[in-house]
Structures are given as C-alpha cells and as structure tokens.
Amino acid sequence: MKKIDLENDKKIESGFKIPDNYFDSFEDRLMQRIENEETSSSKVISIWRRKSVWISGMAAALIVSIGTWMYFEQQKNETIEFAQDYLAYGNEITTEDIAKHLTEEDLSNLETEINNFDSKTETYINEYLN
Amino acid sequence: MEDEKGFILELLNPKTQNEAFRKLVREYQRPLYAHIRNMVLNHDDADDVLQNTFVKVFQNLKNFKGESKLYSWMYRIATNEAINFINSRAKKSGVTNEELKERLVKNLEADVDYDGNEIQLKLQKAVTTLPEKQQQVFKMKYFEEMKYEEISEILQTSVGGLKASYFHAVKKIEEFLNSN
Known part of the structure; x- marks a missing residue:
C-alpha cells in the first residue's frame, strides 16, 4: 500500500457537510438575536434603575435613622457626662445653693440633727480634731 | 477588505x-x-x-x-x-x-x-492525537489553507514557530495514518 504523503498527495478534505441553505438564513437569525439581546439588556438596565431608586431610598432612610439615633445617644451621653463632671469637679456649690432647694422644715430638721451630736462623736471631735 | x-x-x-x-x-x-x-x-x-x-x-x-x-x-x-x-x-x-x-x-x-470516507475520518482521529497548538496550526494551514502570515497574525506566533509546528504535525499525522 502506498504511503500517505500529505504535502504531495491530493488534499484530504475534512468531510464536513453544511446543511442546505444554512447561510441563507444565518444573517437574519443572527441580527434577530442581536436585536433581542439589545432589548433584553436595556430591560435589565431599566429594572436595575428602578431597583437602584429603591436601594437609594432605603439607604437614605437608614442613614437618617442611624443619624437620629446617634444624635440622641450623644445627647444622652453628654447629659450623663455633664452630671458626672458637675458632681466630680463642681466645687462652686455654696451653702446657699443647697439651701435654695430645701424647705424651711428641712432646714430646721437639719439644724436639730447637727446640734444633736451624740456624746461619742463629740468626744472624738474633741480628742482628734482640736 | x-x-x-x-x-x-x-x-x-x-x-x-x-x-x-x-x-x-x-x-x-x-x-x-x-x-x-x-x-x-x-x-x-x-x-x-x-x-x-x-x-x-x-x-x-x-x-x-x-x-x-x-x-x-x-x-x-x-x-x-x-x-x-x-x-x-x-x-x-x-x-x-x-x-x-x-x-x-x-x-x-x-x-x-x-x-467523510474512511481516510477522512482517520485524518480527523490523527489530528486529535496532536498537542493543542499543533492541532490548531495544522487545521488552519491544511484544511483552511491559510498563509503562515495570516495564521501568525491570528495566533500571534512567529512564522518560524508556526512552520516548525506544522512540520511536526504533518510528520506525526503521516505516521499515524501509515501505521493504523
């Protein structure tokens, strides 16, 4: 049997058949598909745009909620901090300031209590503080 | 064009x-x-x-x-x-x-x-035994009858490299066809 020589023998064709009229309709089928894909991609964009409005709205609402919450939290913290600072460092409270918040009765009771030191306390004061 | x-x-x-x-x-x-x-x-x-x-x-x-x-x-x-x-x-x-x-x-x-007849089918089988690159070059040169310069532009490979690939591909295919 003669040896096959691809370079010098008659060309061996691939053997593929193409269905009749395939190329007659290919161009129109392709253009139809491109048109469909263009339409569907623009639909996708419009759905996405509608979605994006929703997403933006929700994001804005969330930011406002978080902002409001943080504002009140900060206010609360400031009030507590103010009270703490006032108690810790507020050394300008005078007897008059306290007296303003007490009734006449409170004041007389307080006076009585101060004057009624028990004997032990009196001894202690006399021994150690004088 | x-x-x-x-x-x-x-x-x-x-x-x-x-x-x-x-x-x-x-x-x-x-x-x-x-x-x-x-x-x-x-x-x-x-x-x-x-x-x-x-x-x-x-x-x-x-x-x-x-x-x-x-x-x-x-x-x-x-x-x-x-x-x-x-x-x-x-x-x-x-x-x-x-x-x-x-x-x-x-x-x-x-x-x-x-x-395809028997020899055509055998040729298709022979091509699948080649490394990927040689298959590509062989098909473009032998079946599609493209010039090396055109294949070179498409595959972005040097003409020298393509000639070497095609030479090896032809030898292997001939061996396959003549021994099977």
Missing part, C-alpha cells in the same frame, strides 16, 4: 452600523464557520459558536482599536469562543479536553452532517 479604516468608521457610526455589520457577516460567515467547525466538529455546535462570535464582535466593535486587522481580530474571537466551548463542554461532562475531542471525532461516524 478594501479601505478597512473607512469600513470600520461605518461599523462605528450608529447610522451606518447595521448595514455595515450585515456586510461583515456576509463576507466572513463562511470562513469563520469553517474555522469553528474544524475545532468543534459538530454543525449545531459550530452554529452556536459562530453566532456567539458575531455577537461578541458586534458588542466589542467600539473597543476595536485597529491595531490588528479586522479579520484577524474576528478569527481570534472565533478561536477563543470555540476553545471556551470545548472547555466548558468537557467540564460539564467531567472529562478532559482530549477525551472530549476523541468523543467528538467518534460521534462523526453517526453524524448526518458528516460524509
């Missing part, structure tokens, strides 16, 4: 784009089909890949920089689409690319769109 720059401008102009693209399809559908069919072997698959190729060409016209010729750019897209098709088909079937190609060649025996 004569006056390629002028034709590319027509392809990019929305007013003339549709007609220019149809002209492009008419001119390249047959050679691109042959190129793809040689890679995927089956007609229906070749039809799918050819459509995908032209859709990609259409969608990417605005990105075509004109650094290479229009035809070599389209051939590159067609080659990539065919390779991607084979890769994803092999992955889906859980086989290697080589196993898939062997299977595709075997399927030709019962394919209504294949009327």
Whole structure:
C-alpha cells in the first residue's frame, strides 16, 4: 500500500457537510438575536434603575435613622457626662445653693440633727480634731 | 477588505452600523464557520459558536482599536469562543479536553452532517492525537489553507514557530495514518 504523503498527495478534505441553505438564513437569525439581546439588556438596565431608586431610598432612610439615633445617644451621653463632671469637679456649690432647694422644715430638721451630736462623736471631735 | 479604516468608521457610526455589520457577516460567515467547525466538529455546535462570535464582535466593535486587522481580530474571537466551548463542554461532562475531542471525532461516524470516507475520518482521529497548538496550526494551514502570515497574525506566533509546528504535525499525522 502506498504511503500517505500529505504535502504531495491530493488534499484530504475534512468531510464536513453544511446543511442546505444554512447561510441563507444565518444573517437574519443572527441580527434577530442581536436585536433581542439589545432589548433584553436595556430591560435589565431599566429594572436595575428602578431597583437602584429603591436601594437609594432605603439607604437614605437608614442613614437618617442611624443619624437620629446617634444624635440622641450623644445627647444622652453628654447629659450623663455633664452630671458626672458637675458632681466630680463642681466645687462652686455654696451653702446657699443647697439651701435654695430645701424647705424651711428641712432646714430646721437639719439644724436639730447637727446640734444633736451624740456624746461619742463629740468626744472624738474633741480628742482628734482640736 | 478594501479601505478597512473607512469600513470600520461605518461599523462605528450608529447610522451606518447595521448595514455595515450585515456586510461583515456576509463576507466572513463562511470562513469563520469553517474555522469553528474544524475545532468543534459538530454543525449545531459550530452554529452556536459562530453566532456567539458575531455577537461578541458586534458588542466589542467600539473597543476595536485597529491595531490588528479586522479579520484577524474576528478569527481570534472565533478561536477563543470555540476553545471556551470545548472547555466548558468537557467540564460539564467531567472529562478532559482530549477525551472530549476523541468523543467528538467518534460521534462523526453517526453524524448526518458528516460524509467523510474512511481516510477522512482517520485524518480527523490523527489530528486529535496532536498537542493543542499543533492541532490548531495544522487545521488552519491544511484544511483552511491559510498563509503562515495570516495564521501568525491570528495566533500571534512567529512564522518560524508556526512552520516548525506544522512540520511536526504533518510528520506525526503521516505516521499515524501509515501505521493504523
């Protein structure tokens, strides 16, 4: 049997058949598909745009909620901090300031209590503080 | 294609784009089909890949920089689409690319769109035994009768490298055909 020589023998064709009229309709089928894909991609964009409005709205609402919450939290913290600072460092409270918040009765009771030191306390004061 | 720059401008102009693209399809559908069919072997698959190729060409016209010729750019897209098709088909079937190609060649025996004789079928089998690059070069040179310069532009490989690949491919195929 003669040896096959691809370079010098008659060309061996691939053997593929193409269905009749395939190329007659290919161009129109392709253009139809491109048109469909263009339409569907623009639909996708419009759905996405509608979605994006929703997403933006929700994001804005969330930011406002978080902002409001943080504002009140900060206010609360400031009030507590103010009270703490006032108690810790507020050394300008005078007897008059306290007296303003007490009734006449409170004041007389307080006076009585101060004057009624028990004997032990009196001894202690006399021994150690004088 | 004569006056390629002028034709590319027509392809990019929305007013003339549709007609220019149809002209492009008419001119390249047959050679691109042959190129793809040689890679995927089956007609229906070749039809799918050819459509995908032209859709990609259409969608990417605005990105075509004109650094290479229009035809070599389209051939590159067609080659990539065919390779991607084979890769994803092999992955889906859980086989290697080589196993898939062997299977595709075997399927030709019962394919209504294949009327190759014994030696033609044997040649297809022989081609699948080659390394990927040699298969590519052999098909483009032998079946599609392209010039080395054209293949070089499409595959972006030196002409010298292509000649060496083709030489080795021919030797291996002749060995296969003469020993089987």
